[in-house]
Amino acid sequence: MKRRGLLSAALAGAGGVSMGAGGAGPAGAAAPAGQRLLTGMDRLAADGWAALRGERAGIVANPTAVDREYRHLVDRMHADGVSIGGIFGPEHGFRGSAQAGGSEGTGVDARTGLTVYDAYLATVDTWAQMFTAAGVRVIVFDIQDIGARFYTYIYTLYDSMAAAARLGLRYLVLDRPNPIGGRAYGPMMTDGFTSGVGRLKLVQQHGMTVGELARFYNGEFLGGKVDLELVTCRGWDARRFAGERDLPWVLPSPNVPTPDTALVYPGTGMFEGVSALSEGRGTTRPFELIGGPGFDYRWGDRVAALNLPGVEFREAYFTPTFNKFAGELCAGVEVKVVDRTAFDPIRTAVGMLVEARKEAAFRWRLDGSRYWIDLLTGSARLRTTIDAGGSVADVVGAWAGELATFEAQRRKYLLYPRSGA
Known part of the structure; x- marks a missing residue:
């Protein structure tokens, strides 16, 4: 049986998803009362890391990649003998010691002795060079996003996916809930205004998990070229917020403590x-x-x-x-x-x-x-509308059409129940 089949078979009983090209997949079911919420990491760990057996992995992660006992993904994998070629730290760093707009630099992780590559502000070319230097064959992404277009981890996801596609590497996303639910809202990014705080055509509150975003990226921006696999959450739907279920919270950046x-x-x-x-x-x-x-x-x-x-x-x-x-x-x-x-x-x-x-x-x-x-x-629309004396209704009404278009565009990539999707 091929590895993709192994992943599907191992996780099918709990609603796991393994797919390429970012295409449509099965939607998650609403959580039965009292069911424990499991992240992608929880479920892959329970399976003994089977999807990574015999592979040299590169881990894109930060302090949020923990289980419910707050044990870190990399620490658990390293202790269990998974072959890890390198760790790739985003803004704020792999262990989270850097402030906004900063990183930890490239070095050796004190706990595991593994090489940590500084991936903050890395281009696709730089990602490809780091993956090659680390000698990895599968990339594992596990970072808690918070649902806003100007939060940089979603571009860490995109660039590392693009580099994996270029090198023909497997890309495995361990999904986590979107802490603010699954509703999309706000204005769309437009040509001429892209930057490090908004690089892709998403609305301001995208309302997707990183797994759903990975499918969206692959289908809409990367031509289906990423060998993408997902381990979905179990027991979560997109009408729930962080703090309403039993999932541990780790601050995803220094200025988002709760x-x-x-x-x-x-x-x-x-x-x-x-x-x-x-x-x-x-x-x-x-x-x-x-x-x-x-x-x-x-x-x-x-x-x-x-x-x-x-x-x-x-x-x-x-x-x-x-x-x-x-x-x-x-x-x-x-x-x-x-x-x-x-x-x-x-x-x-x-x-x-x-x-x-x-x-x-x-x-x-x-x-x-x-x-x-x-x-x-x-x-410039929000600024110029407010400068001209526009009301709240004037500002938010201006993006109704582009929001509806985005809602329709993202629908086939969604994996969890939500209202109006």
């Missing part, structure tokens, strides 16, 4: 594009605390008066320890999600931006000659 942070991030992450407001980096509630030295309670009062669904706004004062306004007192709001199913992170942040633009202190952040908010949102 599931609450992940929930607001696709929206309040846009405040990185505002020079007059801190997005809460350097506080204990990043992306939930938003404010600046030139603001006061009146901004928060106006935002609260919008009556946005599923959220309340607490008047807040904070002093960041690093990043924007380090050591300065900032006034603004704390975003308090009170109903996760009703809450819309992007619409909420748009309302906050619309009201903030009315303040004299407000300034968009310029990155050279480009506005950072344009790179985050995928075009």
